[in-house]
Amino acid sequence: MRIGILGTGDVGKTLGTALVQRGHTVCMGARQAGEPKAAAWAAATGAAASAGSFADAAGGAELLFNCTSGQHSLSALTLAGADNLAGKILVDVSNPLDFSRGFPPRLTHMNDTSLAEELQAAFPALRVVKALNTVANPIMVNPGLLPEATDLPICGDDPAAKQAVTELLRGFGWERIVDLGLISQARGTEAWLLLWTRLYGAMRTPLFNMRLVRAA
C-alpha cells in the first residue's frame, strides 16, 4: 500500500520504518519539502521510503498517518490540502496535549470535542480513524514488547476505513482491538492521556498498556 506519514518525530519514524518493513511504500511528509529529519529517515530506510512536503505525502498515498503534535495537526492537514485528503483514510495518532504549563500536560480538546473530531469536521471527505494514540510508539508497532496481550481502542465514522486500519494493526501484532464506535469516542481515548501521563510517572516507563479484564 502507498502510505503517507505526516510528521517527522519519533512516532512518524517508528511507524514509517515498521510499514516499510511490512512491504509498504512510505512517503514521510514535513511542513516543507527538504526537511532534514525526513530526508535522513528516508535515506536510512531504503528504496521504499521517500520524503517530501505534507502535500507530497498525502497526494501519493492511499492511507495516511497523522503523526504531528496535536497543536499542529490541523495546520498540517491544511497544508496537505483538502484535495489530496479527499477519500483517503487518516489514522489519527496525535493527542491534543498542551505542555505549556509543564508535565503532566493538559488537554486542549475535551468533553464536547476531541482533536480527531475537529480534523474530521474540517475535512469531511477524509476518513478519520483514531488509533494508536493510547500507547508509546515502540508499542504501536510491536505490542509483543509487552509480556501479555493488551487492548487498543479505535473509533471512526467509516466502517470500511476502520476495517482497513484494523488489518494494518493486526499486521503490527495487535490482537485485541476494541471498536468504540464513532469518531466522537475519541473524547475518551484522548482523555486517557491525562491518566497515561501520570501512570508513566508512577511506572517509570512509557512501555506499558492496559489489558482490559472483564468478569466471566
Added chain:
Amino acid sequence: MRIGILGTGDVGKTLGTALVQRGHTVCMGARQAGEPKAAAWAAATGAAASAGSFADAAGGAELLFNCTSGQHSLSALTLAGADNLAGKILVDVSNPLDFSRGFPPRLTHMNDTSLAEELQAAFPALRVVKALNTVANPIMVNPGLLPEATDLPICGDDPAAKQAVTELLRGFGWERIVDLGLISQARGTEAWLLLWTRLYGAMRTPLFNMRLVRAA
C-alpha cells in the same frame, strides 16, 4: 474501625455492607437524618450499621467514604461540617460526572483541577485520598470478581492516610494498588471516566478494569 459513609446510593450501600462484613462499625449519612434508604440499609445490615445525617456519619467516624454524586459532594461535606471532618481520612470515591447532556457524561472538573482537589482545598484539615472511583461498585469491594488481578490507582497528599486506605483496600482483596502521588493526580483518575464510560458501552458490562502490563 468506626467508618462513615456519605451517600445512600449503590456505591455507599455496597461499601457499607462490605465494611460491616469485615468487622467495622458503619454509619451511613444522608442529607437529612431519617432518610428511608439509609434506614433500610442499616436495618438490613445488622447491629454494626446505623443511619443518620452527614454530620452524624462524619462526627462519629475515624474514616469516611465520600459516595455522593460528584455534583453534590462539596455540599455534602459542607453539611457534614468542617469540625466533624478535621483530621479525618476521606476516601473520595466520587466522580465529577455531568449527565445533563446524556451518556457518555461530561466531566465538570478537569485539566487544571479535579473534584478531589476541590474537596481537599475546601477542607484543608481533611485528609483526602482518591481511590476506587475507577471501577464499578461490585469490583470496589471484590476485585476477585475479575479473573485476573487488575490495578487500582490512588493518590493523596497525606502518606499516612494513603497507607491506612491501602490497608483497607487490601482487606477488599486489592493487591495491585498504584500510588500516583499527590491529590492533584486525581485529574488523571477522574478523567479515566471519559474512557471508562465508553469502554462500558463497548464491553456491555461495567464489570471490568484495567490490568497494567509493562515491558519486562
